[in-house]
Structures are given as C-alpha cells and as structure tokens.
C-alpha cells in the first residue's frame with residue numbers, strides 16, 4: 001500500500017505515546033506511523049495490542065540517543081513529521097538518577113533534532129511539509145503560589161481569557177510566555193530539551209512546535225505515578241504514601257484529550273509556536289486521593305470510605321512544586337480544541353480500566369520493576 005507520508009512517534013510504547021499512536025494509526029490509514037521506542041521499564045508493547053497488526057503501523061526498537069540509528073531511520077523511511085514523546089518522565093526517579101534524565105531527555109532530543117535537520121536540509125524542498133513536534137510539560141514553568149489578591153481562601157472561581165469558568169487555587173497561571181523555572185532534575189532536563197528545539201528553529205529554520213501539557217491520567221499509565229499507583233494500592237489495601245500534607249495542587253487532563261490536542265496541533269498548529277494544553281482542572285492531592293478511595297470502594301462494593309485509613313502521610317518529595325495550573329486559552333481560541341471529559345467521568349473510567357486490567361498491572365509491577373520500587377521506597 002502507498003502511504004502519503006511517514007511519521008515517527010517516539011515513546012509510543014509509553015503511557016501518552018500509546019494513546020497518540022492508537023489515535024493516528026486508526027484515524028490516518030494514509031499515514032505510515034513508525035513507533036520508535038527503547039522499551040525501558042516504562043515502555044510496554046502490550047499497550048498497543050489492538051493496533052499492532054494494522055498495515056500502517058511499524059514498531060522500531062531503538063534508543064533516540066543513537067544518532068546513527070535515528071539518521072538512517074529518518075532517511076530510509078523518508079520521514080516528514082516527528083512527534084517526540086520519548087523521555088524519562090518520573091520526578092522521583094529523576095531525584096535518584098539525574099544522569100539518565102539528562103541523557104534521554106536532552107541528548108536524545110538533540111540527536112533527533114540533528115538527524116531530522118540534516119536529512120530535511122538535504123532534500124530539494126528542504127523544510128517544506130516537515131514538522132518536528134516536541135511534547136513537553138507544564139513542570140518547566142516551575143511552581144505557582146496559592147494566593148488571591150483579596151486574601152480569599154482557595155479554591156475560588158475564576159474566568160480564563162477563553163471564557164472558561166473554573167475553580168482555582170491561586171490567581172496566577174502558566175501562560176506560553178511564563179519564564180522557565182524548573183526545580184526537579186526531570187523538569188530541568190525537559191526545559192533544556194525545549195530550549196534545544198526552539199534553538200533549532202531559530203538557528204536553522206527547522207519547523208518546530210513545542211507544547212506544554214498538565215498532568216495526564218487514564219489507562220496505561222505506569223503505576224509509579226499518583227493515580228494508577230493509588231488505585232492499585234486501594235484495591236490491594238496497601239498504604240497510600242501521600243507526600244507532605246497532600247496540599248500540593250496539580251492540574252489534571254484525561255490522556256485521550258491530550259492525544260486529541262496533539263492531533264489538532266500537529267495538523268493545524270503554527271510552526272515556531274508554543275501551545276499550553278490543559279483542562280482548567282486543579283485538584284489538591286489529598287482531595288484526589290479521597291475521590292480515588294470513594295470510587296474504588298464503590299466499584300468493589302466496599303462500604304463507602306472504608307479505605308480512608310490507608311492514607312499515610314510520608315516525608316515530602318525534595319523540591320516538591322506547590323501548584324501547577326495551566327492556562328490553555330490560546331489553544332482553545334486559536335485551534336478550537338477543548339477537553340471532552342469532566343474529571344469525575346474521567347476518574348470513573350480510569351478506575352474501571354485499572355480494576356479490569358489487573359493482569360496488565362501485575363505484569364508491569366513484577367520482576368525488575370518491583371525490586372527497584374521496593375528499593376526506592378524503603379525507609380519510608
């Protein structure tokens with residue numbers, strides 16, 4: 001079959017990447033979708049079982065840091081678009097092992113940028129019809145305060161410039177123009193990679209887009225992150241390690257809404273632009289934990305709130321950012337994207353998915369990962 005373009009999606013075996021690969025493979029049979037993934041502990045081809053036999057899908061096991069492999073792949077497949085998600089993504093791991101984060105997130109991104117640039121510059125049409133789309137995080141902007149100019153206690157209702165009314169824990173939000181101020185080795189490495197992408201645009205004219213998204217949740221997220229970890233622990237009546245007092249605020253978006261935003265931006269976004277992606281959905285960690293306990297208990301037919309005593313306050317994460325809150329008005333106004341799911345509905349769906357996929361959880365929490373995990377949290 002003839003395809004009208006080849007697109008590389010890096011990190012397609014991970015959490016968000018698998019949703020992006022699935023969306024593109026199903027929606028665009030005319031595109032050849034090449035999933036490039038090293039299959040670290042976070043990458044799992046079981047996440048893509050339903051599409052692995054589709055004629056427009058190919059998997060390539062490779063390390064994005066391998067410049068020769070990336071160059072050969074981009075050239076041989078005549079790639080015209082790259083959607084780059086591969087990264088080390090867990091803040092707690094970055095605190096333990098910052099080098100791996102610098103290697104993959106910074107050097108890996110640089111290797112892809114350089115490989116794409118040299119190939120595209122060698123073509124007669126050069127950059128025409130080409131795009132390097134880099135997926136980043138709101139964590140690069142640093143931490144926001146929980147304040148209101150009139151001293152009103154959060155949360156309070158506020159209105160974004162897109163006209164959206166929502167509950168907020170402070171009067172400031174991350175905008176595309178917010179200066180970078182990363183605090184964790186993870187966010188420092190992501191910030192550095194974002195700078196390289198923009199530098200390649202400014203220096204060589206490489207068509208590039210960067211998007212910064214808030215915390216994602218949904219199916220196929222590795223159970224080291226808050227929501228899947230806690231759902232699994234509640235099910236098995238294991239302690240729920242809440243960092244500090246559980247007062248930190250995160251802004252949550254259902255992963256399929258992020259994938260839809262990536263689709264819209266890949267096709268209609270303006271090269272050289274940055275777009276923030278988020279659903280104006282701020283939650284205190286402790287409130288999410290309570291919602292998770294109620295939802296899991298209800299789904300399992302347990303007495304409501306029966307598992308509240310699993311909440312265990314533990315030593316706070318070093319450098320723990322107080323509040324993230326993203327203003328995605330630009331994306332909503334310019335490209336017409338908006339989130340499709342209310343949080344309550346998304347959490348119901350997510351809890352149901354993890355309860356129905358115990359096998360998937362068992363597989364990814366067995367063996368090597370389990371050893372690492374026990375080691376990481378020993379002493380708490």
Ligand code: NAD
Nearest residue numbers: 011013014015016038039040042043063064086087215216
């Ligand atoms: P994830 O950890 O679930 O998946 C990362 C994937 O990248 C895995 O499949 C892994 O095998 C692969 N990978 C890691 N190192 C690699 C390498 N050297 N070469 C090739 N592949 C490699 O991550 P995620 O949560 O799906 O995040 C994906 C991207 O989205 C990341 O860039 C992350 O910074 C960004 N992001 C994540 C969130 C979130 O809430 N999870 C929010 C905003 C942005």
Ligand code: TYD
Nearest residue numbers: 091215224225226227241242243248250285
């Ligand atoms: P996480 O899912 O690791 O995402 P991120 O650090 O990228 O925001 O954590 C979400 C929030 O939950 C964050 O404030 C840290 C907190 N947290 C806990 O309190 N306990 C845990 O075991 C984990 C994994 C996270």
